[in-house]
Amino acid sequence: MNLLEGEVRPGFRAPDAGDFVFPSIFGDSVLTTKPVVLVFFSVILISTFFIASSRKALVVPSKIQFAGEMVYGFVRNEIGKDVIGSEFQRFVPFLFTIFTFILTNNIFGIIPLIQFPTMSRIGFPVSITIFVYLTYHFVAIRKHGLFKYLKDMCFMPGIPKFMYVILAPLELATYFLIRPLTLAMRLFGNMFAGHLLLILFTLGGEYMLHDKLIMQLFSVFSFGFSLGFTFFEFFVQCLQAYIFTLLSALYIAGALADEH
Template sequence: MSSLSVGIRTEEFHTPGPADFNLPGIFDSAVTKPMVLVVLSGVIAFGLFYAMSRKSAVVPGRLQFAGEYVYDFVRNSIARDTIGSHDYMRFVPYLFTLFLFILINNFFGIIPVIQFPTMSHIGYTTALALLTWLVYNGVGIRKHGFFGYLKHQTVPTGITGPILIALVPLEFFSNIIVRPFTLALRLFATMFAGHLLVILFSLGAEYLILHYEPHIVGVPAGTVSFILAIGVSFLDMLVMFLQAYVFTLLSAMYIGTAIADEH
């Protein structure tokens, strides 16, 4: 498209899209940036909490207090309140690890130089969702037995009669099949969309300020786009935390439902 009255030439502006998330290998290898970030998140989590717990004291220092605060949040506000006081403690290590892992990988998206949320790749969110699926189905089968668990998940308590012909397949589809997909898609979609918006406003600001003509229009418009990129980044920080929380909370809910005495 040639330059018209609006001044912008579309062939000069790279419109961000899904292709921007398919990063090339590092040094022409099969190892990509998201792979490195996933490993790095594990190292950061281990190093951070090792430092927080290395000098444990009755009166905690700042690092110890921060670590205990995060742990207590997952243990009390997610695990105990959702699973119940009788069974929750054995699932706290998994839920705590899950929350911290997702949170760190999400916040990679706002760290300068790194600036890539790992969970914007659906493969990682799918792996975490399948892990939760195995955990809650596994503990449910262990408690109720295989056929008892199927009944527990597909036959609502107090419902009898012909209506079960319709309800049982729906409950099976909802509780057994759909849950891992919704877990994976929710986390992936929010991280993908948030990062895409940041890329769009950032690249738009650069193009408008440096390349758009007339500059008297491009510079103010680019400045507004840059301010929007900063605003979206702050909003994305809140979403990053909320999505780690929601994923962990739903995992706890599914575990609690699987081991409950009644459906």
């Protein structure tokens, strides 16, 4: 039997950004494409879970209550209390919503049959970032006043006077442009790249499986890598949800701090 025997097949088409665009499920409304449906589904899922876990709260918690309280306690203590400090209680609902929403939508990326992280479409990270952006500027302006906020931002003590001219625009650009940009791009980029890598190795393995025998043997490595990468992807998805929430808390903490 000849190992290298096989029919000629068309070349392999590598996955690209076009694989992230889905047709509408009902009609041609934007509201029924797969990512939007997944967002609605995640909202239903999160609400159901946390209502179920907190409806009949007992002193000795049941399993579901324990799970819900563990997630809440993590956001409240590890992110809210440690970072924001004394006024943290006001922001816990906001941080908790962001954390659970991003976490659920990210983990959709590795759940069989769903397998699409919603946050790999740039619109969703951007809209969450807009909320964070408005929140931390609003909090700072209400606490310090607009003028003092900008003054503290641009003029920090202890550097030569002429340096302010070239450092002030840099600080303004950091606070008003780069922070929201990096916040959205970090989440989007991680989810996009991770999902692209997963579908690349899965489609590559599938392509090799229909090729010559020697390629079929090597397709095991491609599938194996995509399986192993799925577990790594789970880690990245949890980490990105955590980092997004942590940075939101840090920006709020910076806005509340007395001097910038």
